[in-house]
Amino acid sequence: MARLIINCRQAHWLLSRERDAPLRWSERLALRLHLRVCDWCRIVRRNFAFLSQAARRLDR
């Protein structure tokens, strides 16, 4: 993904992938730019973090 302007769908994809592997610098930059202007994707990022925390406690 060489483009720096990404839409929400692409941002969601990167928000998931960043939890599994390091993003390329261009992807990180594109995501950061998108998050700066998109409240909804910032929420989804927090939702994903929440989900990880919840999964880790499934056996508690």
Place this chain on the structure above:
Amino acid sequence: MLLRIARLQLRNDAWAEDAVSETVVAAMEGMAAFRAQSEIRTWVVGILKHKIIDQFRRRSREIQIGAHEQAAEADTLEQLFDEGGHRVSAPLEWGDPESQLVRSEFFAVLQACLDQLPAPLARIFLLREWLELDTPQICKEMKVTSTNCFVMLYRARLRLRECLESNWFAAQGGRPHG
């Protein structure tokens, strides 16, 4: 409880029972060394995790991802975005994990959401987020390309996010943003 988790992970009752009984045997053998209940629990869950990973390795050839399951998957998620790739509805703010994650009702909903996922997605999600295996290891075990691996994790997360939102957070008075 152990059996429920193992079953969710392995999606096969016989294998789950194998994993749990191996765990119990291993636990009995080492029980003497522990005093506190909580220590025992953590330790038993630790053993179970290893046993599930063992089972998973042994059975990985029997666990294959159905192409049809993946195709059906794509449709559900496409509805989240419009043609230009913008989200069509606002996600809810879920609030502070610390206050939600002490509630056992929350975990009942999470379990139900995991049960609703196609089996391969639930499995890969739990390998990644519960057992905390790293992605190259998971892809290797599941014998899928890393791209496929990322796609499955992405779908699992989005589906779980939607499911938790409509079945838990919406009822908790979460506010849509913007």
